[in-house]
Amino acid sequence: MKERRSDVEIVGDMLESVQKAGRIKPTHLMYKSNLSHTRMKGYLEKLLGQKLLEETMDGGTKYFVLTDAGYNALGEYRKMKAFIESFGF
């Protein structure tokens, strides 16, 4: 059975999804991050509160994009993921 993701891993996956898309709609982020709407809302509040993500509007549609701080956080997450991959624990 796959180990449950920690909060950091969930946030990291969300940041990865936003970075890969460039900008992403909330529903797409929910599917890419494999989260329920309620859980995603909770994490989004944290990410927006910590200014790792910001909201933008384009033609009435809401998108999320990474901030500079978000890119830094994503960088740290990728390092951690590579370390975990190295040892496999």
Added chain:
Amino acid sequence: MAVLPSEVSPAWFFGIDSAFELLSAFIAIFIGYYALKVLRATKREGYLFLSNAFFAVAFSLIARSLTRLALSYNLLQADSPLQYSGYLIYALFMLTGFALLVKLTLDMKRGTTLLFAFVLSIIPLSLYVGYVFFYLGCMILLSYSVRYFFGNYRRSKSKHALLVFLSFLLIFVSQIFFALIEFANIFYVAGHVVRLAGFLILLYNTFLISRAGKKPTEAARK
């Protein structure tokens, strides 16, 4: 008492062996510290064992290195209780570090007492029968890690996993050389060189990991 390995080191290698060990210890501390960071972020218990394993190995190498340096500069008498204490610390912490990795790689929930009884049994054997038992014990313990990290590489196909596997393979091979010290001094040198190479590969992997977190360029962002 058995002859301790430092007494069969070529004279020209005195000091260089300590430098190699201190460098390996520094790398082990660095890896242990990074494992602690991952533990704090992910709460995965495995990284507690991983960090402690590397810290134990680092401590053992520092103890050994300082003992050897003290001998080289005549601050310590050969065959003195202090020299044997230095060796004991080296052996105990090195074996403990490798045993922690066995516990981790086998995901042992039980049998820890037996594992550490094995560790403790090697020390009197190596002191009173022959130091080769210490290196044999290390090889037995390391073989589990080598097998696990090979499996990890096969599963993930990642270059990071390959580097960790190679580094532990080299550290395992170095124990073979150390076990053969009795036959020729050159094995002592070979053991140190190969072990350092193993730790340098771990350092290189850490360098690659730091690049994994590199910020994308502005063009990539757009």
